[in-house]
Amino acid sequence: MFFRRRPRVRRISSDESVCDVPIADHSSWVDVLKQGNYCPIIDFTTGSKVTGPQIPVFCSTPLQFFQLFFTEKPIRKIVSETNKYAANILAIKNISKYSIWKTWTDVNETK
Numbered sequence: 001m002f003f004r005r006r007p008r009v010r011r012i013s014s015d016e017s018v019c020d021v022p023i024a025d026h027s028s029w030v031d032v033l034k035q036g037n038y039c040p041i042i043d044f045t046t047g048s049k050v051t052g053p054q055i056p057v058f059c060s061t062p063l064q065f066f067q068l069f070f071t072e073k074p075i076r077k078i079v080s081e082t083n084k085y086a087a088n089i090l091a092i093k094n095i096s097k098y099s100i101w102k103t104w105t106d107v108n109e110t111k
Contacts, residue, residue: 063110075109082107 059065067075083106095101 072109079107079109 055065056068059068070078086101086104086106089095090101090104093101
């Protein structure tokens with residue numbers, strides 16, 4: 001097993017220049033098995049708990065997964081800001097006849 005040696009910390013007094021402090025070579029690797037200062041393997045157990053994602057069985061749509069992380073309040077804010085942005089684009093831009101913006105409809109919490 002090889003680990004990078006930790007750089008030694010040296011306080012620099014206010015009358016010393018940073019350039020006066022020698023820079024150690026941190027690119028060399030150290031065999032920690034030879035030095036005997038490595039951490040032993042720690043046995044890790046979760047006990048009776050199931051590992052991995054705990055996804056409820058009712059989650060089958062992207063919206064349901066999204067709602068696991070966002071409550072109704074931020075979702076309403078996202079919907080509101082999205083609709084404001086679209087209204088602004090439609091109001092200030094000269095949209096061509098075949099632009100995708102011509103098909104825009106406001107979004108709601110279920111879209």
